[in-house]
Amino acid sequence: MSFSPSVQMASLFTYLLFLLAIFFISPGVSLTLKRGFYRKTCPSAEAIVMSTVKAALASDPGIPAALIRLHFHDCFVRGCDASILLDSTLSNRAEKESMGNKGVQGFQVIDEAKAKIEAQCPNTVSCSDILAFAARDSVTLAGGLHYGVPSGRRDGRVSFAAEVTQNLPDAFFNVTQLKQTFARKGLSMEEMVTLSGAHSIGDSHCSSFSKRLYSFDKTSAQDPSMDPSYARLLKGKCPRPLNTRSGPDPLVPFDPVTPNRLDNNYYKNLRSSKGLLASDQVLWNSTLTRKFVKENVNHPSAWAAKFAAAMVHMGSIDVVTGKQGEIRKNCRVVN
Numbered sequence: 425m426s427f428s429p430s431v432q433m434a435s436l437f438t439y440l441l442f443l444l445a446i447f448f449i450s451p452g453v454s455l456t457l458k459r460g461f462y463r464k465t466c467p468s469a470e471a472i473v474m475s476t477v478k479a480a481l482a483s484d485p486g487i488p489a490a491l492i493r494l495h496f497h498d499c500f501v502r503g504c505d506a507s508i509l510l511d512s513t514l515s516n517r518a519e520k521e522s523m524g525n526k527g528v529q530g531f532q533v534i535d536e537a538k539a540k541i542e543a544q545c546p547n548t549v550s551c552s553d554i555l556a557f558a559a560r561d562s563v564t565l566a567g568g569l570h571y572g573v574p575s576g577r578r579d580g581r582v583s584f585a586a587e588v589t590q591n592l593p594d595a596f597f598n599v600t601q602l603k604q605t606f607a608r609k610g611l612s613m614e615e616m617v618t619l620s621g622a623h624s625i626g627d628s629h630c631s632s633f634s635k636r637l638y639s640f641d642k643t644s645a646q647d648p649s650m651d652p653s654y655a656r657l658l659k660g661k662c663p664r665p666l667n668t669r670s671g672p673d674p675l676v677p678f679d680p681v682t683p684n685r686l687d688n689n690y691y692k693n694l695r696s697s698k699g700l701l702a703s704d705q706v707l708w709n710s711t712l713t714r715k716f717v718k719e720n721v722n723h724p725s726a727w728a729a730k731f732a733a734a735m736v737h738m739g740s741i742d743v744v745t746g747k748q749g750e751i752r753k754n755c756r757v758v759n
C-alpha cells in the first residue's frame with residue numbers, strides 16, 4: 425500500500441497532534457517549568473545555591489531539614505511562589521507569622537544565595553526557584569540523592585498568615601484528612617506517604633506532639649499507638665506542664681538514631697511504633713497506608729526514587745510563570 429504525499433503529511437500531522445495531546449494531559453508534568461531554565465541567563469545560579477547551602481550546613485546540621493520544610497510550606501500555600509519568604513508589613517501579617525509555620529527557619533540561607541545571585545545576574549532568578557533548588561540540594565546533601573529540578577517559577581506579590589492553616593496538614597490529622605489535604609494540591613496518597621519520609625530529619629517542638637504523651641483522648645492519657653519506652657523517653661525531654669503560649673518548648677529530633685540523615689529509617693520507626701507526630705504514626709496504624717510504609721521499609725532505593733519524583737511534583741504546585749508575578753530583588757519584600 426502506498427500513500428500520496430498529502431496523505432502522508434496528514435497522518436504525520438495527526439501523529440504529532442497525538443504526541444502533543446499525550447504531553448499535555450500527562451498528570452504531574454509541568455508544562456511551563458523546565459530544567460536548566462537559567463542555563464543562558466544565569467549559568468551559575470544552581471551552583472551558587474548549592475555552595476551556599478553547603479556552607480550553611482557546615483555550621484548548622486539542621487539546615488537541610490529547614491529548607492525542605494520551607495519549600496513544602498511555600499508550595500502548599502498559594503503555590504511555589506516564595507510567598508512564605510515575604511516579611512510582614514505594617515498593614516499585613518505574612519504567612520511566616522502563622523502558627524501553622526511554627527518553627528520554620530532557614531530564611532537567611534535563601535537571602536544569602538539571592539544576594540550572591542543578584543550580584544552576578546540582577547533581576548533574573550526568582551526566589552521561588554532559589555528555594556526549590558535549595559530544597560533539592562538539601563535532599564542531595566542529607567540523603568545522597570541527585571535529581572534535576574525544573575525551574576522558571578516567578579515570585580508572587582502577596583502573603584497572608586490567614587491562608588496557612590487551612591492549606592497545611594495538621595499534626596493530629598487522621599489518614600483521611602491527610603489524604604484530602606494532599607489531594608487538594610494534586611498529590612496522591614502514596615506521594616503523601618513518600619514525602620512524609622522528610623520527617624527522617626529535623627526536629628519538632630514538644631508542643632506539636634505532647635498531647636500524645638499527657639492528654640491523648642478520653643480513654644487514654646497516652647497514645648496507645650506509641651511504643652511505651654519511646655513515650656517514656658519523650659516525657660523526659662518534654663516535661664509537663666507545657667503549653668504553646670508560655671513556658672519552655674524544647675526541640676526533639678524526629679529520628680533519634682540518624683537525626684540528620686534523610687533515609688527510610690523513618691518508616692522503620694513507624695513500624696516499631698516510634699513515630700513522633702500522630703500524623704506520622706497513623707501512616708502505619710491505618711490500613712489505607714500501611715502497605716506503602718512496608719514497601720518503603722523494604723525497598724529503600726525505590727523510596728528514594730519516589731521521594732525525588734514527589735519533590736519535583738510538589739515543586740510544580742500552582743506555579744506562577746511567564747509574565748505573571750515578578751522576580752523579587754529581595755526575597756523578603758515585593759519589588
Ligand code: HEM
Pocket residue numbers: 486488489490492493496526527528529593594595596602616619620622623625626627628629630631632701703
Ligand atoms: C504529612 C503531613 C505533615 C505534617 C502533619 C507535618 C507536620 C510537621 C510538624 C508539626 C513539624 C514540627 C514543627 C515544630 O514543632 O517545630 C514538622 C517538621 C518538619 N517537616 Fe513536616 N509535616 C508533614 C509533611 C511534611 C512534608 C511533605 C515535608 C517535606 C517534604 C515535611 C518536612 C518537614 C521537615 C524537614 C521538618 C523538620 C524541620 C526542621 O527541623 O527545621 N513535612 N512537620
Ligand SMILES: *[C@@H]1O[C@H](CO)[C@@H](O)[C@H](O)[C@H]1NC(C)=O
Pocket residue numbers: 598599600601
Ligand atoms: C478522620 O477525622 C474526621 C474529622 O474529625 C472524621 O470525620 C473521620 O471519621 C475520621 N476518619 C477516620 C478514618 O478516623
Ligand SMILES: *[C@@H]1O[C@H](CO)[C@@H](O)[C@H](O)[C@H]1NC(C)=O
Pocket residue numbers: 648649695697708709
Ligand atoms: C498500632 O500498630 C501497632 C503495631 O502494629 C499495634 O500493636 C497497635 O495495637 C496499633 N495501635 C492502635 C491504637 O491502632
